[in-house]
Amino acid sequence: MAGDLLLTSAExxxxxxxxxxxxxxxLVTLPIAFAIAWVLAxxxxxxxxxxxxxxxxxxxxxxxxxxxxxxxxxxPNGPIGxxxxxxxxxxxxxxxxxxxxxxxxxxxxxxxxxxxxxxEAVDRRLESAxxxxxxxxxxxxWTLTLPLSVPGVLAGxxxxxxxxxxxxxxxxxxxxxxxxQTQTLPLAIYSALQQxxxxxxxxxxxxxxxxxxxxALVASELLTRxxxxxxxxx
Amino acid sequence: xxxxxxxxxxxxxxxxxLTLAAGDGATVLFGPSGVGKTSVLNMVAGLLxxxxxxxxxDGETLFGDGIDVPPEARRAGYxxxxxxxxxxxxxxxxxxxxxxxxxxxFEDRIGFLGIGHLLDRWPRTLSGGExxxxxxxxxxxxxxxxxxxxxxxxxxxxxRREEILRAIEHLRDVMRLPILMVTHDPDEAERIxxxxxxx
Numbered sequence: 001m002a003g004d005l006l007l008t009s010a011e012x013x014x015x016x017x018x019x020x021x022x023x024x025x026x027l028v029t030l031p032i033a034f035a036i037a038w039v040l041a042x043x044x045x046x047x048x049x050x051x052x053x054x055x056x057x058x059x060x061x062x063x064x065x066x067x068x069x070x071x072x073x074x075x076p077n078g079p080i081g082x083x084x085x086x087x088x089x090x091x092x093x094x095x096x097x098x099x100x101x102x103x104x105x106x107x108x109x110x111x112x113x114x115x116x117x118x119x120e121a122v123d124r125r126l127e128s129a130x131x132x133x134x135x136x137x138x139x140x141x142w143t144l145t146l147p148l149s150v151p152g153v154l155a156g157x158x159x160x161x162x163x164x165x166x167x168x169x170x171x172x173x174x175x176x177x178x179x180x181q182t183q184t185l186p187l188a189i190y191s192a193l194q195q196x197x198x199x200x201x202x203x204x205x206x207x208x209x210x211x212x213x214x215x216a217l218v219a220s221e222l223l224t225r226x227x228x229x230x231x232x233x234x
Numbered sequence: 235x236x237x238x239x240x241x242x243x244x245x246x247x248x249x250x251x252l253t254l255a256a257g258d259g260a261t262v263l264f265g266p267s268g269v270g271k272t273s274v275l276n277m278v279a280g281l282l283x284x285x286x287x288x289x290x291x292d293g294e295t296l297f298g299d300g301i302d303v304p305p306e307a308r309r310a311g312y313x314x315x316x317x318x319x320x321x322x323x324x325x326x327x328x329x330x331x332x333x334x335x336x337x338x339x340f341e342d343r344i345g346f347l348g349i350g351h352l353l354d355r356w357p358r359t360l361s362g363g364e365x366x367x368x369x370x371x372x373x374x375x376x377x378x379x380x381x382x383x384x385x386x387x388x389x390x391x392x393x394r395r396e397e398i399l400r401a402i403e404h405l406r407d408v409m410r411l412p413i414l415m416v417t418h419d420p421d422e423a424e425r426i427x428x429x430x431x432x433x
Contacts, residue, residue: 125318128281131305132312133332133376143331147322 004200007208010179011188011201015208018184021096022164025103026111030157033108037115037156038145058170059109067173070102074174098175099182103164111160114224118152119145155223162216166209185209236380236412237261241277241287241297243270250274252433259428260406260413264420269433271416272315275382278414279312280305291380291412311378311411315385317365319357325368326353332376344371346404348397363394370401374409381405383415387422402426 007015040052058066074081074092084090092098122145130140146153168186175182177191189205192198237256242249250270254261263271276282278289280296280303288298296303319328329344341350347367357365366386373381383402387395399422405411406426417423423430 125314125316126320128305129312129314129318130320130331131281132279132308132310132382133372134306134309134334135332136304136306144320 005204007204008201011205013180014183014185014188014205017096017180018165021099021103021184022161024097025100025107025164025167026157026161028100029104029108029111029160030153033111033156033160034115034153036108037112038119040112041116041119055112056109058106063106063167063169064173066105067102067170070098070105070170070174074098074101092175094175094178094181096181099167099171099184100164102170102174103167103184104160106167106170107160107163110163111156114156114159114220115149115153118149118155121152122148151223151226155220158216158220158223162213162220165212235290236292237278237414238288238290239274239278241274241284241289243273243277243282243284245270245273252431254431256412256414256429256431258410258412260402260415260426262423262427262430263414263416263433264423264427264430265418265433267418271418271433272384274433275312275384275414275416278308279310279382280308309377309379311373311376311381313366313369313373313381313383313386315388317357317360317362317369319360319365319368319372321357323357324353325349325355325357325360328357328368329353329372329375331372334377340375344374346408347371347401361394362389362391363397366390366394366398367401370398370405374405374411378411380412380414383413385416385418387417387419399425 036051036055040048040055071093072078074084076082076085076091081091081093084092092101126148127140127144130144135143165184166186167184168190171182171184172187172190177183177187183191185205185208189202189209192201192205235255236258237254240253242251248268248270250273252263252270252274263274265271273282277284278291278296283302284297289296290298295301296308319325320331323331329340347370349364349367349371352360352364352368357368360368366389370386386402387398390398402413402415403426406413406428413426415426417426
Protein backbone atom coordinates (compact mmCIF):
# COMPACT_ATOMS: atom_id res chain seq x y z
CA MET A 1 0.00 0.00 0.00
CA ALA A 2 2.90 2.34 0.83
CA GLY A 3 4.13 1.91 -2.74
CA ASP A 4 0.87 3.48 -3.94
CA LEU A 5 1.90 6.79 -2.41
CA LEU A 6 5.14 7.08 -4.41
CA LEU A 7 5.16 8.60 -7.86
CA THR A 8 6.28 6.43 -10.76
CA SER A 9 8.94 7.81 -13.09
CA ALA A 10 6.27 8.49 -15.74
CA GLU A 11 4.36 10.54 -13.19
CA UNK A 12 7.50 12.46 -12.21
CA UNK A 13 7.93 13.26 -15.91
CA UNK A 14 4.38 14.65 -15.98
CA UNK A 15 5.15 16.84 -12.94
CA UNK A 16 8.42 18.02 -14.53
CA UNK A 17 6.68 18.86 -17.82
CA UNK A 18 3.95 20.76 -15.94
CA UNK A 19 6.51 22.85 -14.07
CA UNK A 20 8.35 23.58 -17.35
CA UNK A 21 5.17 24.55 -19.21
CA UNK A 22 3.89 26.63 -16.26
CA UNK A 23 7.26 28.31 -15.68
CA UNK A 24 7.83 29.26 -19.30
CA UNK A 25 4.22 30.42 -19.73
CA UNK A 26 4.51 32.63 -16.65
CA LEU A 27 7.93 34.11 -17.54
CA VAL A 28 6.93 34.95 -21.11
CA THR A 29 3.55 36.36 -20.10
CA LEU A 30 5.01 38.43 -17.23
CA PRO A 31 6.35 41.43 -19.23
CA ILE A 32 3.32 41.40 -21.54
CA ALA A 33 0.93 41.36 -18.58
CA PHE A 34 2.88 44.15 -16.84
CA ALA A 35 2.81 46.35 -19.95
CA ILE A 36 -0.96 45.85 -20.36
CA ALA A 37 -1.52 46.44 -16.64
CA TRP A 38 0.51 49.65 -16.74
CA VAL A 39 -1.38 50.99 -19.76
CA LEU A 40 -4.77 50.14 -18.21
CA ALA A 41 -3.77 51.71 -14.87
CA UNK A 42 -2.13 54.85 -16.19
CA UNK A 43 -3.20 55.77 -19.74
CA UNK A 44 -6.59 57.24 -20.61
CA UNK A 45 -7.41 56.48 -24.24
CA UNK A 46 -10.59 55.83 -26.24
CA UNK A 47 -11.33 52.11 -26.32
CA UNK A 48 -9.74 51.40 -22.95
CA UNK A 49 -12.88 49.57 -21.80
CA UNK A 50 -12.69 47.37 -24.89
CA UNK A 51 -9.01 46.51 -24.30
CA UNK A 52 -9.86 45.72 -20.67
CA UNK A 53 -12.67 43.40 -21.81
CA UNK A 54 -10.47 41.68 -24.42
CA UNK A 55 -7.78 40.96 -21.82
CA UNK A 56 -10.37 39.41 -19.53
CA UNK A 57 -12.01 37.36 -22.28
CA UNK A 58 -10.06 34.12 -21.57
CA UNK A 59 -11.46 34.25 -18.02
CA UNK A 60 -15.08 33.88 -19.19
CA UNK A 61 -15.04 32.41 -22.71
CA UNK A 62 -15.31 28.58 -22.68
CA UNK A 63 -11.67 27.37 -22.71
CA UNK A 64 -12.48 25.09 -25.64
CA UNK A 65 -13.24 28.21 -27.70
CA UNK A 66 -9.95 29.84 -26.69
CA UNK A 67 -8.14 26.61 -27.64
CA UNK A 68 -9.89 26.46 -31.00
CA UNK A 69 -9.05 30.12 -31.77
CA UNK A 70 -5.40 29.44 -30.88
CA UNK A 71 -5.49 26.40 -33.19
CA UNK A 72 -6.72 28.57 -36.07
CA UNK A 73 -4.09 31.23 -35.37
CA UNK A 74 -1.16 28.82 -34.96
CA UNK A 75 -2.09 26.25 -37.65
CA PRO A 76 0.55 25.98 -40.42
CA ASN A 77 -1.68 28.09 -42.70
CA GLY A 78 -2.89 30.38 -39.90
CA PRO A 79 -1.76 34.01 -39.47
CA ILE A 80 0.80 33.32 -36.69
CA GLY A 81 1.52 29.66 -37.47
CA UNK A 82 2.28 30.42 -41.12
CA UNK A 83 4.69 33.15 -40.08
CA UNK A 84 6.47 30.86 -37.58
CA UNK A 85 6.72 28.18 -40.27
CA UNK A 86 8.10 30.53 -42.94
CA UNK A 87 10.64 32.34 -40.76
CA UNK A 88 11.74 29.76 -38.24
CA UNK A 89 10.49 26.48 -39.71
CA UNK A 90 8.80 25.60 -36.43
CA UNK A 91 5.31 24.65 -35.38
CA UNK A 92 3.93 24.72 -31.85
CA UNK A 93 1.15 22.21 -32.55
CA UNK A 94 1.35 19.02 -30.43
CA UNK A 95 4.39 20.47 -28.69
CA UNK A 96 5.09 21.73 -25.16
CA UNK A 97 5.64 25.23 -26.53
CA UNK A 98 2.01 25.20 -27.70
CA UNK A 99 0.90 24.06 -24.25
CA UNK A 100 2.85 27.00 -22.77
CA UNK A 101 1.13 29.42 -25.17
CA UNK A 102 -2.32 28.12 -24.19
CA UNK A 103 -1.39 28.34 -20.49
CA UNK A 104 -0.01 31.87 -20.89
CA UNK A 105 -3.13 33.15 -22.65
CA UNK A 106 -5.37 31.65 -19.97
CA UNK A 107 -3.20 33.09 -17.16
CA UNK A 108 -2.96 36.59 -18.67
CA UNK A 109 -6.18 38.05 -17.16
CA UNK A 110 -5.29 36.95 -13.63
CA UNK A 111 -1.79 38.38 -13.93
CA UNK A 112 -3.00 41.69 -15.40
CA UNK A 113 -5.55 42.08 -12.59
CA UNK A 114 -3.03 41.61 -9.77
CA UNK A 115 -0.43 43.86 -11.37
CA UNK A 116 -2.89 46.58 -12.30
CA UNK A 117 -4.09 46.87 -8.69
CA UNK A 118 -0.55 47.24 -7.42
CA UNK A 119 0.35 49.85 -10.06
CA GLU A 120 -2.80 51.81 -9.20
CA ALA A 121 -1.78 51.67 -5.53
CA VAL A 122 1.51 53.49 -6.21
CA ASP A 123 1.17 57.05 -4.85
CA ARG A 124 1.34 59.43 -7.81
CA ARG A 125 2.42 62.22 -5.45
CA LEU A 126 5.72 60.38 -4.89
CA GLU A 127 6.23 60.32 -8.64
CA SER A 128 5.63 64.06 -8.97
CA ALA A 129 8.08 64.65 -6.10
CA UNK A 130 10.66 62.63 -8.04
CA UNK A 131 10.04 64.71 -11.18
CA UNK A 132 10.80 67.93 -9.27
CA UNK A 133 14.05 66.30 -8.07
CA UNK A 134 15.22 66.02 -11.66
CA UNK A 135 14.05 62.52 -12.63
CA UNK A 136 12.59 62.07 -16.11
CA UNK A 137 9.63 59.75 -16.72
CA UNK A 138 11.84 56.68 -17.34
CA UNK A 139 13.86 57.15 -14.18
CA UNK A 140 10.63 57.63 -12.23
CA UNK A 141 9.36 54.34 -13.67
CA TRP A 142 12.50 52.32 -12.87
CA THR A 143 13.19 53.82 -9.45
CA LEU A 144 9.65 54.28 -8.09
CA THR A 145 6.75 52.79 -10.04
CA LEU A 146 8.34 49.40 -10.67
CA PRO A 147 9.92 48.76 -7.25
CA LEU A 148 6.80 49.97 -5.42
CA SER A 149 4.59 47.62 -7.45
CA VAL A 150 6.92 44.60 -7.16
CA PRO A 151 4.86 42.76 -4.50
CA GLY A 152 1.79 42.87 -6.79
CA VAL A 153 3.88 41.83 -9.77
CA LEU A 154 5.18 38.80 -7.85
CA ALA A 155 1.67 37.96 -6.60
CA GLY A 156 0.46 38.07 -10.21
CA UNK A 157 3.36 35.90 -11.36
CA UNK A 158 2.68 33.24 -8.72
CA UNK A 159 -1.05 33.21 -9.54
CA UNK A 160 -0.25 33.00 -13.25
CA UNK A 161 2.13 30.10 -12.65
CA UNK A 162 -0.50 28.19 -10.67
CA UNK A 163 -3.18 28.89 -13.28
CA UNK A 164 -0.80 27.71 -16.02
CA UNK A 165 -0.14 24.39 -14.29
CA UNK A 166 -3.89 23.82 -13.94
CA UNK A 167 -4.75 24.71 -17.54
CA UNK A 168 -6.82 22.00 -19.28
CA UNK A 169 -9.53 22.94 -21.81
CA UNK A 170 -7.65 25.30 -24.10
CA UNK A 171 -4.56 23.08 -24.01
CA UNK A 172 -6.28 19.82 -24.99
CA UNK A 173 -8.18 21.59 -27.79
CA UNK A 174 -5.13 23.43 -29.10
CA UNK A 175 -2.25 20.96 -28.80
CA UNK A 176 -4.03 17.72 -27.89
CA UNK A 177 -2.96 15.24 -25.17
CA UNK A 178 0.50 14.02 -26.18
CA UNK A 179 2.46 12.21 -23.44
CA UNK A 180 5.86 13.85 -22.93
CA GLN A 181 4.92 16.95 -24.94
CA THR A 182 1.56 18.40 -23.95
CA GLN A 183 0.37 16.01 -21.25
CA THR A 184 0.57 18.22 -18.16
CA LEU A 185 -0.94 17.29 -14.76
CA PRO A 186 -4.63 17.88 -15.56
CA LEU A 187 -4.37 16.11 -18.91
CA ALA A 188 -2.60 13.14 -17.32
CA ILE A 189 -5.31 12.96 -14.66
CA TYR A 190 -7.97 13.06 -17.38
CA SER A 191 -6.24 10.19 -19.24
CA ALA A 192 -5.88 8.16 -16.05
CA LEU A 193 -9.59 8.59 -15.32
CA GLN A 194 -10.37 6.85 -18.61
CA GLN A 195 -8.16 3.84 -17.76
CA UNK A 196 -9.57 1.12 -15.57
CA UNK A 197 -7.50 0.55 -12.42
CA UNK A 198 -5.58 3.84 -12.45
CA UNK A 199 -7.32 5.34 -9.41
CA UNK A 200 -4.10 5.41 -7.37
CA UNK A 201 -2.43 7.50 -10.07
CA UNK A 202 -5.39 9.90 -10.14
CA UNK A 203 -5.09 10.30 -6.36
CA UNK A 204 -1.35 10.92 -6.46
CA UNK A 205 -1.45 13.45 -9.32
CA UNK A 206 -4.47 15.22 -7.84
CA UNK A 207 -2.71 15.52 -4.49
CA UNK A 208 0.25 17.17 -6.24
CA UNK A 209 -2.10 19.52 -8.12
CA UNK A 210 -3.89 20.59 -4.96
CA UNK A 211 -0.60 21.09 -3.05
CA UNK A 212 0.97 23.21 -5.79
CA UNK A 213 -2.16 25.37 -6.05
CA UNK A 214 -2.39 25.81 -2.29
CA UNK A 215 1.24 26.87 -1.96
CA ALA A 216 0.81 29.34 -4.83
CA LEU A 217 -2.37 30.87 -3.39
CA VAL A 218 -0.81 31.29 0.07
CA ALA A 219 2.33 32.85 -1.43
CA SER A 220 0.26 35.20 -3.56
CA GLU A 221 -1.87 36.25 -0.58
CA LEU A 222 1.22 36.95 1.56
CA LEU A 223 2.75 39.05 -1.23
CA THR A 224 -0.48 40.99 -1.67
CA ARG A 225 -0.54 41.80 2.06
CA UNK A 226 3.06 42.89 1.83
CA UNK A 227 2.08 45.22 -1.00
CA UNK A 228 -0.76 46.60 1.13
CA UNK A 229 1.67 47.46 3.94
CA UNK A 230 3.84 49.35 1.49
CA UNK A 231 6.90 47.26 2.23
CA UNK A 232 9.78 46.80 -0.12
CA UNK A 233 11.02 43.47 -1.41
CA UNK A 234 13.94 44.72 -3.45
CA UNK B 235 13.25 89.58 -10.50
CA UNK B 236 13.29 86.16 -8.82
CA UNK B 237 9.74 85.26 -9.74
CA UNK B 238 7.57 86.75 -12.47
CA UNK B 239 4.27 84.92 -12.49
CA UNK B 240 1.12 85.66 -14.43
CA UNK B 241 -1.07 82.55 -14.67
CA UNK B 242 -4.68 81.48 -15.04
CA UNK B 243 -6.05 78.01 -14.52
CA UNK B 244 -9.62 76.75 -14.37
CA UNK B 245 -10.02 73.90 -11.87
CA UNK B 246 -13.60 72.63 -11.93
CA UNK B 247 -15.85 75.50 -10.82
CA UNK B 248 -13.04 77.70 -9.51
CA UNK B 249 -10.52 79.80 -11.35
CA UNK B 250 -7.02 80.32 -10.01
CA UNK B 251 -5.38 83.51 -11.17
CA LEU B 252 -2.27 85.23 -9.89
CA THR B 253 0.01 87.99 -11.07
CA LEU B 254 3.16 88.77 -9.14
CA ALA B 255 6.69 90.04 -9.62
CA ALA B 256 8.97 89.35 -6.67
CA GLY B 257 12.62 90.10 -5.96
CA ASP B 258 15.12 88.34 -3.69
CA GLY B 259 14.30 86.61 -0.43
CA ALA B 260 11.12 84.83 0.49
CA THR B 261 7.78 85.55 -1.13
CA VAL B 262 4.84 84.23 0.87
CA LEU B 263 1.49 83.44 -0.75
CA PHE B 264 -0.93 83.96 2.09
CA GLY B 265 -4.64 83.22 2.21
CA PRO B 266 -7.35 80.80 3.30
CA SER B 267 -7.45 77.21 2.07
CA GLY B 268 -9.05 76.56 -1.28
CA VAL B 269 -7.97 79.69 -3.15
CA GLY B 270 -5.43 77.76 -5.22
CA LYS B 271 -2.15 78.62 -3.49
CA THR B 272 -0.83 75.07 -3.91
CA SER B 273 -1.97 75.06 -7.54
CA VAL B 274 0.27 78.09 -8.14
CA LEU B 275 3.28 76.21 -6.69
CA ASN B 276 2.43 73.18 -8.85
CA MET B 277 2.32 75.40 -11.94
CA VAL B 278 5.72 76.90 -11.09
CA ALA B 279 7.11 73.37 -10.53
CA GLY B 280 5.68 72.17 -13.85
CA LEU B 281 3.33 69.63 -12.26
CA LEU B 282 0.20 71.54 -13.37
CA UNK B 283 -0.18 73.24 -16.72
CA UNK B 284 -1.66 76.78 -16.65
CA UNK B 285 -4.43 77.50 -19.17
CA UNK B 286 -2.60 80.67 -20.07
CA UNK B 287 0.09 83.03 -18.82
CA UNK B 288 3.81 83.00 -18.20
CA UNK B 289 6.22 81.91 -15.49
CA UNK B 290 9.77 83.29 -15.31
CA UNK B 291 12.39 82.55 -12.67
CA ASP B 292 15.55 84.69 -12.63
CA GLY B 293 14.58 85.98 -16.05
CA GLU B 294 14.36 82.51 -17.61
CA THR B 295 11.02 81.47 -19.07
CA LEU B 296 9.75 78.19 -17.59
CA PHE B 297 6.30 78.50 -19.14
CA GLY B 298 4.79 80.74 -21.80
CA ASP B 299 5.66 81.97 -25.30
CA GLY B 300 5.40 78.37 -26.52
CA ILE B 301 7.82 77.12 -23.87
CA ASP B 302 6.85 74.49 -21.28
CA VAL B 303 9.97 73.23 -19.48
CA PRO B 304 9.33 69.73 -18.03
CA PRO B 305 9.42 69.51 -14.21
CA GLU B 306 12.72 67.56 -14.14
CA ALA B 307 14.48 70.41 -15.95
CA ARG B 308 13.09 73.32 -13.90
CA ARG B 309 15.41 72.80 -10.91
CA ALA B 310 12.71 73.56 -8.40
CA GLY B 311 13.38 72.43 -4.85
CA TYR B 312 9.84 71.53 -3.86
CA UNK B 313 9.01 70.76 -0.22
CA UNK B 314 5.48 69.42 -0.01
CA UNK B 315 2.99 69.62 2.84
CA UNK B 316 3.50 65.89 3.48
CA UNK B 317 7.18 64.94 3.26
CA UNK B 318 6.64 62.53 0.31
CA UNK B 319 9.75 60.52 1.16
CA UNK B 320 10.19 57.39 -0.97
CA UNK B 321 9.14 54.53 1.35
CA UNK B 322 11.37 51.86 -0.23
CA UNK B 323 14.57 53.91 0.13
CA UNK B 324 16.48 54.70 3.30
CA UNK B 325 16.98 58.33 4.34
CA UNK B 326 20.42 58.46 2.69
CA UNK B 327 19.07 57.26 -0.66
CA UNK B 328 16.14 59.67 -0.37
CA UNK B 329 18.54 62.58 0.21
CA UNK B 330 20.72 61.58 -2.74
CA UNK B 331 17.85 60.87 -5.16
CA UNK B 332 18.17 64.24 -6.88
CA UNK B 333 21.81 64.90 -6.05
CA UNK B 334 23.36 63.30 -9.14
CA UNK B 335 27.10 62.78 -8.74
CA UNK B 336 27.54 65.84 -6.56
CA UNK B 337 27.64 64.05 -3.20
CA UNK B 338 30.84 65.61 -1.85
CA UNK B 339 29.21 68.70 -0.37
CA PHE B 340 26.65 66.56 1.44
CA GLU B 341 27.54 67.53 5.02
CA ASP B 342 28.29 71.18 4.11
CA ARG B 343 24.97 71.74 2.49
CA ILE B 344 22.59 70.00 4.87
CA GLY B 345 24.55 70.00 8.13
CA PHE B 346 22.25 72.77 9.38
CA LEU B 347 19.29 70.35 9.31
CA GLY B 348 20.76 68.03 11.97
CA ILE B 349 19.73 64.82 10.24
CA GLY B 350 23.14 63.12 10.12
CA HIS B 351 22.04 60.47 12.63
CA LEU B 352 19.01 59.48 10.52
CA LEU B 353 20.82 58.40 7.35
CA ASP B 354 20.34 54.64 7.78
CA ARG B 355 16.70 54.82 8.92
CA TRP B 356 13.63 53.96 6.87
CA PRO B 357 11.19 56.86 6.26
CA ARG B 358 8.32 55.10 8.09
CA THR B 359 10.37 55.17 11.33
CA LEU B 360 10.78 58.99 11.29
CA SER B 361 8.71 61.47 13.26
CA GLY B 362 6.84 64.19 11.34
CA GLY B 363 9.51 66.81 12.07
CA GLU B 364 12.38 64.48 11.11
CA UNK B 365 10.65 63.50 7.86
CA UNK B 366 10.08 67.15 6.96
CA UNK B 367 13.74 68.01 7.63
CA UNK B 368 14.81 65.11 5.39
CA UNK B 369 12.41 66.38 2.72
CA UNK B 370 14.01 69.84 2.92
CA UNK B 371 17.47 68.26 2.72
CA UNK B 372 16.45 66.21 -0.32
CA UNK B 373 15.17 69.34 -2.10
CA UNK B 374 18.33 71.33 -1.24
CA UNK B 375 20.67 68.54 -2.42
CA UNK B 376 18.96 68.38 -5.83
CA UNK B 377 20.86 71.63 -6.52
CA UNK B 378 17.76 73.78 -7.00
CA UNK B 379 17.65 77.26 -8.47
CA UNK B 380 14.72 78.20 -6.22
CA UNK B 381 12.57 76.66 -3.49
CA UNK B 382 8.82 76.01 -3.36
CA UNK B 383 7.49 75.41 0.16
CA UNK B 384 3.88 74.25 0.48
CA UNK B 385 2.68 74.66 4.09
CA UNK B 386 5.84 72.90 5.32
CA UNK B 387 4.74 73.25 8.98
CA UNK B 388 1.14 72.11 8.57
CA UNK B 389 1.59 68.56 9.86
CA UNK B 390 3.84 69.48 12.82
CA UNK B 391 3.26 70.34 16.46
CA UNK B 392 4.38 73.66 17.93
CA UNK B 393 7.77 72.48 19.22
CA ARG B 394 8.76 70.97 15.86
CA ARG B 395 7.64 74.08 13.97
CA GLU B 396 10.38 76.21 15.46
CA GLU B 397 13.18 74.00 14.12
CA ILE B 398 11.68 73.95 10.62
CA LEU B 399 11.20 77.74 10.71
CA ARG B 400 14.89 78.15 11.60
CA ALA B 401 15.83 75.85 8.72
CA ILE B 402 13.77 77.96 6.31
CA GLU B 403 15.45 81.15 7.60
CA HIS B 404 18.82 79.49 6.96
CA LEU B 405 17.76 78.74 3.37
CA ARG B 406 16.65 82.34 2.91
CA ASP B 407 19.50 84.20 4.65
CA VAL B 408 22.56 81.93 4.37
CA MET B 409 21.98 79.92 1.19
CA ARG B 410 20.15 82.88 -0.38
CA LEU B 411 17.80 80.74 -2.41
CA PRO B 412 14.72 82.52 -3.79
CA ILE B 413 11.73 81.06 -1.94
CA LEU B 414 8.06 80.90 -2.84
CA MET B 415 6.14 79.70 0.20
CA VAL B 416 2.46 79.00 0.77
CA THR B 417 0.84 79.36 4.18
CA HIS B 418 -2.47 80.20 5.83
CA ASP B 419 -0.80 81.14 9.12
CA PRO B 420 -0.28 84.92 9.58
CA ASP B 421 2.60 84.49 12.07
CA GLU B 422 4.52 82.25 9.67
CA ALA B 423 3.85 84.64 6.81
CA GLU B 424 5.11 87.57 8.88
CA ARG B 425 8.23 85.77 10.08
CA ILE B 426 9.39 84.18 6.80
CA UNK B 427 8.09 86.57 4.16
CA UNK B 428 10.37 89.24 2.74
CA UNK B 429 7.05 90.14 1.12
CA UNK B 430 3.58 88.73 1.56
CA UNK B 431 1.13 88.32 -1.32
CA UNK B 432 -2.51 87.87 -0.35
CA UNK B 433 -4.57 85.43 -2.41
